[in-house]
Amino acid sequence: MTNEFSWQPDPASGITMQWIEANGQTLELATAGSGNKLALCLHGFPELNFSWRHQMPMLADMGYRVWAPNMRGYGRSSKPHGIASYALDQLCADVAALIDASGAENVTLIAHDWGAIVAWHFAIKKLRPLTRLIIMNVPHPNCGRRELRHWHQLKKSWYIFFFQLPWFPEWMLGRNGATPIKRAFSNMAVDKSRFPDADLQIYADAANRPGALRAMINYYRALLRTKDGRNIGNAMVDIPTLMIWGEEDTALDIRCTDGTEQWVPNFELHRLPNVSHWVQQEAPERVNAIMRKWLD
Numbered sequence: 001m002t003n004e005f006s007w008q009p010d011p012a013s014g015i016t017m018q019w020i021e022a023n024g025q026t027l028e029l030a031t032a033g034s035g036n037k038l039a040l041c042l043h044g045f046p047e048l049n050f051s052w053r054h055q056m057p058m059l060a061d062m063g064y065r066v067w068a069p070n071m072r073g074y075g076r077s078s079k080p081h082g083i084a085s086y087a088l089d090q091l092c093a094d095v096a097a098l099i100d101a102s103g104a105e106n107v108t109l110i111a112h113d114w115g116a117i118v119a120w121h122f123a124i125k126k127l128r129p130l131t132r133l134i135i136m137n138v139p140h141p142n143c144g145r146r147e148l149r150h151w152h153q154l155k156k157s158w159y160i161f162f163f164q165l166p167w168f169p170e171w172m173l174g175r176n177g178a179t180p181i182k183r184a185f186s187n188m189a190v191d192k193s194r195f196p197d198a199d200l201q202i203y204a205d206a207a208n209r210p211g212a213l214r215a216m217i218n219y220y221r222a223l224l225r226t227k228d229g230r231n232i233g234n235a236m237v238d239i240p241t242l243m244i245w246g247e248e249d250t251a252l253d254i255r256c257t258d259g260t261e262q263w264v265p266n267f268e269l270h271r272l273p274n275v276s277h278w279v280q281q282e283a284p285e286r287v288n289a290i291m292r293k294w295l296d
Contacts, residue, residue: 004076005017005028005075005076006028006048006050006070006075006076006202006205006206007048007050007202009030009053013032013053013056013057014032014033014056014057014060015030015031015032015053015056015057016030016031016032017029017030017031018031020069020098020101021101022069022094022097022098022101023090023093023094023096023097024078025072025077025078025080025094026077026078027069027070027071027072027077027078027094027098028049028069028070028074028075028076028077029049029067029068029069029070030049030050030052030053030056030066030067030068030069031065031066031067031068032056032057032059032060032065032066033056033059033060033061033063033064033065033066034060034065035063035064035065036065036103036104036105036106037063037064037065037104037106037108038064038065038066038067038099038102038104038106038107038108039059039064039065039066039067039108039110040067040068040095040098040099040102040107040108040109040110041055041056041066041067041068041110041111041115042068042069042071042095042109042110042111042112042114042115042116042118042119043068043070043071043074043112043113043114043115044111044112044113044114044115044116044138045113045114045216045219045220046173046181046184046203046207046216047074047112047113047203048070048074048075048202048203048206049068049069049070049075050199050202050203051112051278051280051281052066052068052110052280054280054281054284054287054288055110055280055284055287055288055291056068058288058291058292059110059291062292062295062296064108065102065104067098067102069094069098070206071091071094071114071115071118072085072086072090072091072094072215073086073211073212073215073216073218073219074206074212074215074216075206075209075212076206076209079211079212079214079215080215082218083218083221083222083225083226084222084226085218085222086215086218086219086221086222087222087226087228088117088118088121088222088223088226088228088229089226089228091118091219092118092121092122092125092127093127095109095118095119095122095127095128096122096127096128099128100128106131107128107129107130107131108130108131108132108133108134108295109122109123109130109132109133109134110134110136110291111134111135111136111138112135112136112137112138112279112280113136113137113138113277114138114219116135116136116137116138117138117141117223117229119133119135120135120138120140120141120237121141121228121229121232123237123239123241124141124232124233124235124236124237125232125233130239131239132239132240132241132242132295133237133239133240133241133242134241134242134243134244134291134294135241135242135243135244136243136244136245136246136279136280136287137244137245137246137249137252137277137279138252139252139256139257139260140235140237140260140263140264141229141232141235142232142235142262142263143256143257143258143259143260143263144256146259147253147255147256150255152253152255153252153253153255153256156250156251156252156253157251159220159251160220160223160224163217163220163221164220164221164224169213169217170213170214170217173207173213173217174207174208174213177204177208178203178204178205178207178208178213179204181200181203181204181207182197182200182201182203182204185200185203185278186200188250188251188276188277188278189276189278189282190248190274190275190276190282191274191275191282191283194278194281194282195278195281195282235263236263236264236265237263237264238265238266239266240266240268241264241266241267241268242268242270242290242291242294243257243260243267243268243269243270244270244272244279244280244287244290244291245257245269245270245271245272245279246272246275246276246277246278246279246282246283247271247272247273247274247275248273248274248275248276248277249276249277250276250277251277252277254271257269257271268294270290272286272287
């Protein structure tokens with residue numbers, strides 16, 4: 001495996017990069033801090049662990065050992081072939097293997113977008129003990145299914161069905177050096193100054209890697225074509241859970257947050273007005289302040 005990573009952290013951040021083996025995959029891992037308390041951060045589509053760059057130093061300062069992997073298919077992490085390789089059971093098994101490799105006894109799972117889909121299922125299935133759960137801009141599975149029965153959410157989820165097409169989505173997103181990947185951030189963002197071109201280029205370069213776009217889109221294909229996501233039992237999450245939600249999310253309606261308490265009794269919701277789906281990158285100061293207070 002090459003020593004070249006998808007991005008190079010600012011040395012002053014305290015973030016370093018390494019490789020880790022998990023569930024048969026070689027994953028790029030951004031790390032910060034030390035100790036027996038693990039904060040495991042899962043990114044979304046079409047992101048990288050780079051999306052946690054604002055949170056990792058804060059969590060390390062709080063005494064956490066912070067791990068943020070590039071999930072399978074992303075950046076320079078392994079890109080196994082086939083749609084079934086991106087089913088939720090496989091993605092959750094990667095998370096379990098990372099927790100096992102850490103040796104930590106106290107684990108807080110922090111997740112956004114696709115990472116949060118994985119995190120919800122991981123917590124519901126109780127694959128490993130978790131101390132706390134932090135979710136950003138993705139609903140509890142049962143709330144998401146409920147809202148998909150309504151036009152206000154279904155029309156926002158058009159891209160999930162577009163991604164079921166063979167090869168064409170990869171071609172669309174990969175045009176002009178993956179410029180559409182950069183536009184996914186800048187077009188959706190409210191405060192576009194938070195997404196300078198140098199940062200967006202990191203995402204575009206990662207998506208341009210051979211096989212990356214197919215792997216990234218296979219997450220969506222597997223979601224609709226495998227039963228993993230439907231087998232969630234009573235769907236209960238019995239650990240303290242914080243949800244942070246940028247209200248100007250163009251992909252997920254704010255009504256997706258309604259009724260979460262039915263399945264998550266120990267639940268706290270913070271809605272951030274004038275913030276897009278990319279909540280932890282667009283409003284890092286507010287997100288960090290909410291997380292710090294809640295974790296304290």
